[in-house]
Amino acid sequence: METLAAYDYLVVGGGSAGSVLAARLSDVDDVSVGLIEWGVSDQHDERALLLRRWPEMLESEHHLDYPCVEQPRGNSHILQARARILGGCSSHNGMIAFRPPARDLQEWVELGARGWGPAELLPYYERLATHIVPVAPAHRNPYLRDVIDAAATALAIPVRERWNNEPLVDGTGFLELGYYPSTGMRSSASVDYLHPIADTRMNLDLILRTRARRLVIDEARRARAVEVECDDGSLRRIEARHEIILACGAIDTPRLLLLSGVGPGEELRDAGVPVVHDLPGVGRNLCDHPEGLIVWEAKAAVGSIAASGWDAIIAVRLDDTRSAPDILCHVPLMTFAEHSERMGFVTPEPSVSMTPNVAKPRSRGRVWIGSPDPERPPLIDYRYFTDPAGHDEAVLVAGMRLARLVADTEPMAHWIAREVFPGPDVQADDQLSALARATHSTVYHVCGTCRIGAHDDPAAVVDPQLRVRGIDGLRIADASVFPTITTVNPVVTIMMVAERAADLIRSRNA
Secondary structure: OOEEEEEEEEEEOOOOOHHHHHHHHOOOOOOOEEEEOOOEOOOOOHHHHEHHHHHHHOOOOOEEEEEOOOOOOOOOOOEEEEEOEOOHHHHOOOOEOOOOOHHHHHHHHHOOOOOOOHHHHOHHHHHOOOOEEEOOHHHOOHHHHHHHHHHHHHHOOOEOOOOOOOOOOOEEEEOEEEEEOOOOEEOOHHHHHHOOOOOOOOOEEEEOOOEEEEEEEOOOOEEEEEEEEOOOOOEEEEEEEEEEEEOOHHHHHHHHHHHOOEEOHHHHHHHOOOOOEEOOOOOOOEEOOEEOOEEEEEOOOOOOOOOOOOOEEEEEOOOOOOOOOOEEEEEOOOOOOHHHHHOOOOOOOOEEEEEEEEOOOOOOEEEEOOOOOOOOOOEEEOOOOOOOOOHHHHHHHHHHHHHHHHHOOOOHHHHEEEEEEOOOOOOOHHHHHHHHHHHOEEOOOOEOOOOEOOOOOOOOOEOOOOEEOOOEOEEEOOHHHOOOOOOOOOHHHHHHHHHHHHHHHHHHOO
16 A cells, blocks of 8 residues: 655544644654544634534534434434534534533542643643633623523522633533634634644644544554545555554544454454454443433524524532532523424424533443444444433433523523423423433533553553553544543543643653
8 A cells, every 4th residue: 555654743633632732743843743634624614613603514514423323211313423624523513611620630530540630631721722711792692691690590509700710610601612702713723723833834734635544553563554545535554653643532533443453352353353452441431411401482582692602501519519510501592402303392483492411421331333344434322321320310300400490580581481392291300301311412522432541450541641552652632531521511621631642742752
């Protein structure tokens, strides 16, 4: 197979982590960096650049929808959105920008991720190039102001102006977002890390419209190259002199490892893939935030004033001894009700909704492959609401009741004509749970499928230096390395992980 190019460092995946990694690694002039991205550049696509237009990205040519397998206790119709474009999910999400709670990072350390605690990781928040600011006054929707006031009254929680400069506990308010209020442009990983250098940094190549199909691993178990499919359909090799760093995200990073013969041996043999290295943890420990839905008919339209359309939140602990919220209830301006509509519920016009999510779910799933064919989609089993103690189900029901309480409180109450889903007749816990679980959505926060762990942890995929166990010259730096899911939206944590990964790689190879 012809070699297309060779670099000192080869980053696979140009998303929220890969864009950061490529920019930081190429800061050193005498180091060459190649960034492989399946999709195109976002530089001239206003759907990707303007934050308010993010819903258009979910229906664009850049969007991948991965289905899931049957969910016995959850919604089997979940489609996992992945972005095939420079900037990855940071080019098509709402850029809700939370610094990770210190307790989440301490939990990582307790699970074997030495060096990833608050003292080591939180300083990287200040290093981010991302422009994180509160929703600007001009973008603060009057309806959302009323919801915030109602939540503060109903739940006896404070209204917060900032979320990232103090411990994250109970509160409600407009969010902090990664965006530029004067232009409405999103502050994605590509916008702030790659756009300023893309045309001037000669030691960085953006290898776009190029799909990574497999890793080339030699007999000594060293990752040497990536087999890619170019835009013209040809297959080539791109080589790495020092290291390959995978940043394809929590679905496609384990998928690429599995296609390359790295993963649970029995699963690989069942899929018809020769086993290169039996690594049991690849694809396991999948975490995600499940999100409920309540829909009301509104007395009047809420208007179009917004930064992203998902600009406000309610954060609540169910137990005062907890150091972080159990429920994060997003308050969108638009109603996404395809799952309730699938069950026959009609969404009125106008409508309003809330989406309470389980902030620290305990259920764990997996991702795997059923074939050696890279064209076959991955197999995803979230195993939603399967934790033995029933924690996730109980929190979801509590979130639904919390949302109802806020909606019954002024000044939100004067916006509400009637509840249409689940409906006022659905009151018992088991009824509410059944409907909520059948219609819940994902918040697209999948993580944990190649987790960090101690050297003697057989379920860990990478060590605390992010090196893949048993394979030389290969690291992972994306959401798949999270030992557990963060309480909050993870995009900022992903970029912080990438910033620290760049430091680890440079110090190792200095």
